[in-house]
Amino acid sequence: MKNILLILIVTGCLIACTGNPSHKKTEMDKFVDNLLSQMTLEEKIGQLNLLSMWFDTTGPRMSRDVEQKVKDGLVGGVFNFWTPKAVRKLQDMVLTQTRLKIPLLVGYDVIHGHRTIYPIPIGLAATWDTEMIERIAVAVADEATADGLQWTFSPMVDIARDPRWGRVSEGAGEDPFLGAEIAKAMVRGYEQGDLSRPTSIMSCVKHFALYGAAEGGRDYNTTDMSHLRMYNEYLPPYEAAVKAGASSIMTSFNEIDGVPATGNRWLLTELLRNQWGFDGFVVTDWTAIYEMEDHGVGDRAKVTELSINAGVDMDMVSEYMIEELPALVKAGRVKESTIDAACRRILAAKYKLGLFDDPYRGISDERAKKQIMSADKLALSKEAALKSIVLLKNDKKTLPLDASKKIAFIGPLVKNQRTLLGNWAAAGDWEQIMTLWDALENKYAGAKFLYAQGCHLVEDGYIRRMTDQQNGNVIDDRPAQQLIAEAVQTARQADVVVAVLGEAYDMSGEAASRSNINLLDNQKALLKALKETGKPVALVLINGRPLTLQWEHDNIDAILETWLPGMRGGEAIVDILFGDANPSGKITMTFPRSVGQIPIYYNHKSTGRPFNNDSKFTVKYIDTENSPLYPFGYGLSYTQFTYSDVRLSDSTLTDGGNITASITLTNSGDRTGEEIVQFYVRDLVGSITRPVKELKGFQRIALNAGESKQVTFSITPELLKFYNADLKWTAEPGDFLVFIGKNSDVENNARFTLK
Numbered sequence: 001m002k003n004i005l006l007i008l009i010v011t012g013c014l015i016a017c018t019g020n021p022s023h024k025k026t027e028m029d030k031f032v033d034n035l036l037s038q039m040t041l042e043e044k045i046g047q048l049n050l051l052s053m054w055f056d057t058t059g060p061r062m063s064r065d066v067e068q069k070v071k072d073g074l075v076g077g078v079f080n081f082w083t084p085k086a087v088r089k090l091q092d093m094v095l096t097q098t099r100l101k102i103p104l105l106v107g108y109d110v111i112h113g114h115r116t117i118y119p120i121p122i123g124l125a126a127t128w129d130t131e132m133i134e135r136i137a138v139a140v141a142d143e144a145t146a147d148g149l150q151w152t153f154s155p156m157v158d159i160a161r162d163p164r165w166g167r168v169s170e171g172a173g174e175d176p177f178l179g180a181e182i183a184k185a186m187v188r189g190y191e192q193g194d195l196s197r198p199t200s201i202m203s204c205v206k207h208f209a210l211y212g213a214a215e216g217g218r219d220y221n222t223t224d225m226s227h228l229r230m231y232n233e234y235l236p237p238y239e240a241a242v243k244a245g246a247s248s249i250m251t252s253f254n255e256i257d258g259v260p261a262t263g264n265r266w267l268l269t270e271l272l273r274n275q276w277g278f279d280g281f282v283v284t285d286w287t288a289i290y291e292m293e294d295h296g297v298g299d300r301a302k303v304t305e306l307s308i309n310a311g312v313d314m315d316m317v318s319e320y321m322i323e324e325l326p327a328l329v330k331a332g333r334v335k336e337s338t339i340d341a342a343c344r345r346i347l348a349a350k351y352k353l354g355l356f357d358d359p360y361r362g363i364s365d366e367r368a369k370k371q372i373m374s375a376d377k378l379a380l381s382k383e384a385a386l387k388s389i390v391l392l393k394n395d396k397k398t399l400p401l402d403a404s405k406k407i408a409f410i411g412p413l414v415k416n417q418r419t420l421l422g423n424w425a426a427a428g429d430w431e432q433i434m435t436l437w438d439a440l441e442n443k444y445a446g447a448k449f450l451y452a453q454g455c456h457l458v459e460d461g462y463i464r465r466m467t468d469q470q471n472g473n474v475i476d477d478r479p480a481q482q483l484i485a486e487a488v489q490t491a492r493q494a495d496v497v498v499a500v501l502g503e504a505y506d507m508s509g510e511a512a513s514r515s516n517i518n519l520l521d522n523q524k525a526l527l528k529a530l531k532e533t534g535k536p537v538a539l540v541l542i543n544g545r546p547l548t549l550q551w552e553h554d555n556i557d558a559i560l561e562t563w564l565p566g567m568r569g570g571e572a573i574v575d576i577l578f579g580d581a582n583p584s585g586k587i588t589m590t591f592p593r594s595v596g597q598i599p600i601y602y603n604h605k606s607t608g609r610p611f612n613n614d615s616k617f618t619v620k621y622i623d624t625e626n627s628p629l630y631p632f633g634y635g636l637s638y639t640q641f642t643y644s645d646v647r648l649s650d651s652t653l654t655d656g657g658n659i660t661a662s663i664t665l666t667n668s669g670d671r672t673g674e675e676i677v678q679f680y681v682r683d684l685v686g687s688i689t690r691p692v693k694e695l696k697g698f699q700r701i702a703l704n705a706g707e708s709k710q711v712t713f714s715i716t717p718e719l720l721k722f723y724n725a726d727l728k729w730t731a732e733p734g735d736f737l738v739f740i741g742k743n744s745d746v747e748n749n750a751r752f753t754l755k
């Protein structure tokens, strides 16, 4: 017994110290131990310091004199920095001018492409195509590593139910299951199970945790939720990404249970390392340690102590670790072994990346020339844009357009380059982008399309100042009334009008929360004037979040949500508008009717007074519908898909067993199309209340007109598990409904019992 205990203790110690569950030290452990034994305390702390190199993005503190600090051995990694030449120069500096010659980690926010830019993440999520998303992550890794990078601050896996929050554009939306599937695909694609390959890039899962639940949708704001909600609804994508092998994770700006994430030991050690077995390293978000002073949990020494003792390994930009840790160790407030553990994790990441063998890993000018914006990557960007576009409405077959008709393209985004690229577009060059107008002229050379700008992209106060210079817009200073009058005149000459409206690229993303998520007033005024011409109007939206579109839905004939579609977005929109491609994307966040409905999400609880239209005293508003404008999973096609009833292979599922649920899907329209078939489960009675529906599977199915296919989902007890009141992962016997259909509003269901 004693012996077993000893083995357990030693094993536990080995796991805790090295992340390696085997008894034997690996070559890496030995290498890292040896290196660590040669390092001074200052050199170890230097490895924990991450600085911004070329530019400062955000936050209250900026990185200064970075090269000098690198030479002084005070830096473990840099970011906002790339190109073979620049990275080579910096690694050379380390190799020739520092004592221990430890290569730097080089990172960047490669969020939806590095130089080849793909649709923003919420657009990518709308494809529901995890196989393609993984291919994109592989392509991104290939391109970014050729350009000198080893580390990307992606994927962002924060579940978000509040479209006022600008960063919904950077994530996969509101659903934990879909979010987890996408998170896994991205980690797999980036890291490819082997960081030593020069074409794989280290991922960084962010923002740990619950950042998407910021109160009121205001960026950086407080979050507060029960552990049940956390475990069942918000944590699954982080956990899935960790289990898929993510090598680093970034803390979030918010607090959790009253303690900022960056100083939260329960989060970073108990949950992340002890419960989930994470063996990578933890980096803070930008100045997040520094910001803990403003959170009000201590002075600079105290917050540094809190963060390192909580489990933070690397300090992004605060520089509190290098400034405060030496004295904290001296005072006995931080153990040197804690610093050793953090340093060890950073050195291990560098080892796994192969940096000690080749500090110039993956970089060569030839590779860069070949890989950057290669034809296959640009084609992938277009494939993604095509699959991400969501048809929200299409009355009277307004779309697709007939190129032989007279068509007026109206709006400030028809000829705009910058917006298509989207926010956080890494090293993407918007000047290389083909606008929607260029794409039209390119494809239909000689056709006579009409054009008017119609309005400014942004007009309201500070939003306009914020976006004008950079949005690539032609600033037309004519008064609004004149722009509208010209647009109306143009529309009158046309058979059909296409209004291209939305948000400037920086109206979503970080620090871009909005209290209203409607089309800006000036754009709405234009749209109303166009509607009044009596011509059929199609609205093409280019924007980064769900918008409130009740008026548009009630008045405009067709609506196409194209997100911020990336480098080939202009061409993709044209292909969809004219029917060369059939829309197939489905929204991954609920579109509310009004901001007052927020938070609104499909997987809500039932309540004791479930919504009932005929009864006043049920969960509802008196001034608007209960339902959203467009539910989670919604999206139309130019063809129609019909679903058979749900068939179950058995009405009883036993422990360890497996049953299937199937439908026959038929393309009953007149053109080829792809349908995202969605599979939801409802647990009818539980020891805690359960959501009215939970997504548990999906498949993207391509069918020719008239074709049918059986689509099958497997159901196991594992699929039915949830965290109960004791936070135990369990499936409870009882009755379940399974739904299979086109969106979360599906009613088509069958019932089975888990014995």
Ligand code: NOJ
Pocket (backbone or CB within 6 Å): 057, 058, 109, 153, 206, 285, 286, 510
């Ligand atoms: C702050 C953002 O919150 C985070 O997502 C990003 O990775 C860092 N800045 C680094 O740029």
